[in-house]
Amino acid sequence: MTEISIEPLTQRNFLPFGDVIETNERKYDLINENRCKKFGNLSKLQVNRNDVAGFSIFESKAQNLPFKINFMERHPLASQAFMPLNRETFLITVAFDNENNPERLRAFRTNGLQGININPNIWHGVLCPLEKDGTFLVVDRLETHNNLEIHEFNTPITINSGT
Secondary structure (H helix, E strand, O other): OEEEEEEEOOHHHHOOOEEEEOOOOOOOEEEOOOOEEEOOOOOOOOEOOOOOEEEEEEEEOOEOOOEEEEEEEEOOOEOEEEEEOOOOOEEEEEEEEOOOOEEEEEEEEOOOOOEEEEOOOOEEOOOEEEOOOEEEEEEEEOOOOOOOEEEEEEEEEEEEOOO
16 A cells, blocks of 8 residues: 655645745735735746636535545646635645656645645646545636546555644
């Protein structure tokens, strides 16, 4: 059985897979007569050609640790962003690609205020809130045709609580 531990989610740790969407330690502009902080350009949605991107709401059941991953997916034509709407912490599993197979899996846990934008072609696990059910704003390519690949593991990967 393969088992991996959860790492802290930081921009540096997550950089090979995408962006962490958060305001902590980020620059901002004051707008609206200095009543509003604008944290701009936290991440860019990547979409090939003139494909249509859009906003969706995902509602997902909470999971407990340890958590078993039976499969991973990737989206070759666009990035995919997830932002918790109610301060839900969630588990993020990502992996590098090796000849169309996920390898060197890594797991991260958000602090409830962080979102992520997963780069195109990055293997990732399913949306996995921890402690309580989650509601997420998702921004991605709306058409899934030719933009969803799934890899099923022969033996599930177990994510333990780690640090």
